[in-house]
Amino acid sequence: MKIGLDIMGGDYAPKAAVLGAIEAHKTLAADQTLVLIGDKEVALTLLKENNYSADNFEFVHTTEVIGMGEHPTKAIMQKPDSSIAVGFRMLKEGSLQAFSSAGNTGAMLVGSMFSVKTIPGVIRPAMTAIVPKLKGGLGILLDVGANADCKPDVLLQFGVLGSLLAESIYNIPNPKVALMNIGEEEEKGNLLSLATYPLMRDTKLFNFVGNVEGRDLFSDSNDVVVCDGFTGNVILKLAETFYVITLKKQFKDEFFARFNYEQYGGSPILGINAPVVVGHGISNPEAIKNMVLLSKNMIETKLIEKIKQAFQ
Structure with a gap:
């Protein structure tokens, strides 16, 4: 190797x-x-x-x-x-x-x-980020910047890519895949999320658990959260500041310490x-x-x- x-x-x-x-x-x-x-x-x-x-x-x-x-x-x-x-x-x-x-x-x-x-069949590759969970463990967020604009079938594929990463690299069995939205209800969201939801709901490619809101990102209700790269990058940059702020405020906390990017090394480009x-x-x-x-x-x-x- x-x-x-x-x-x-x-x-x-x-x-x-x-x-x-x-x-x-x-x-x-x-x-x-x-x-x-x-x-x-x-x-x-x-x-x-x-x-x-x-x-x-x-x-x-x-x-x-x-x-x-x-x-x-x-x-x-x-x-x-x-x-x-x-x-x-x-x-x-x-x-x-x-x-x-x-x-x-x-x-x-x-x-x-x-x-x-790209792998044949993959429309667009995605970049991922690790999300620490409040009760321990971690989750995956994608895309976090490779694709600022996405179509519903692209988000569906991100669900497949994220699920395989969670299962293979992080040993999460049957990962729970969720769609980032402004509400949990099926009828909530912009045109992209409204069109993506039925695709994910009806797929057998991964374990879809519905919509999640930003406040659910660190909970155990999901293992993989899918969104377009614009949204994902905003979430990632905001999350990264949590760790920086705790350092500046000299505030030590096990959960926020896990926001330290050093532990995870980098973002795989999935789909190539x-x-x-x-x-x-x-x-x-x-x-x-x-x-x-x-x-x-x-x-x-x-x-x-x-x-x-x-x-x-």
């Missing part, structure tokens, strides 16, 4: 990425190799400074970097020797089994769709032909480590193969 890591992506790259790679390597098995993609000389210097042998990794040197604010499509096309472009090329060729980066999210989405491409994980732009070494481990889990659980079977 070879897992590719973009060491040039993120606000604190390459140092945070290399330090995270060191921590990830300590947990990997002997037959699991971490491939560091980016400026090799910088990586070697950081490894030497931290007394960690370069023999523990493979390296692919690149000469270009896609910045966080660059236009995704233009950057991928105009910077073929960037760490993101090279990572996707290796993933497409099969020399990597997974690829992760805390770099430009748009470039990661574009790279996914133009290199490894290979495991790809996008990390938070401010990822520190702990987040990078967990991003790599999530990539590993996606390979080991054969999540992509399960999604392909579901969409046959």
Whole structure:
């Protein structure tokens, strides 16, 4: 198994990425190799400074970097020797089994769709976020930004993708899938939710439990919450501030501590032909480590193969 890591992506790259790679390597098995993609000389210097042998990794040197604010499509096309472009090329060729980066999210989405491409039958890939539950455990929210505008059949597919992720990666049996809405009643909502509800109600593809409101997000009434990417991104950014506010207020609480993005590593892009994980732009070494481990889990659980079977 070879897992590719973009060491040039993120606000604190390459140092945070290399330090995270060191921590990830300590947990990997002997037959699991971490491939560091980016400026090799910088990586070697950081490894030497931290007394960690370069023999523990493979390296692919690149000469270009896609910045966080660059236009995704233009950057991928105009910077073929960037760490993101090279990572996707290796993933497409099969020399990597997974690829992760805390770099430009748009470039990661574009790279996914133009290199490894979407799984046949999947209309649009989705990005996910972890939602801590009040009584322990976690849930999944999708989409959280890949698709600002959606159609009903796309949301239906998000239910399938989220259910498979919950079951395969987080060991949630028969996940309860809900539709985010402004009310629990079937007749509530905008045109999108009104059209999506009957599709989900009548499907046998997952365990649909109806509409939920924003206040239900952290309850045990659901395991997977489906919404368009615009709504999901607003919810995600608001939820992320809970943890930041508790730190600023010096308020320690076990529940709000679980909003710390570092624990979850990143967001899988679901619906494409290979495991790809996008990390938070401010990822520190702990987040990078967990991003790599999530990539590993996606390979080991054969999540992509399960999604392909579901969409046959």
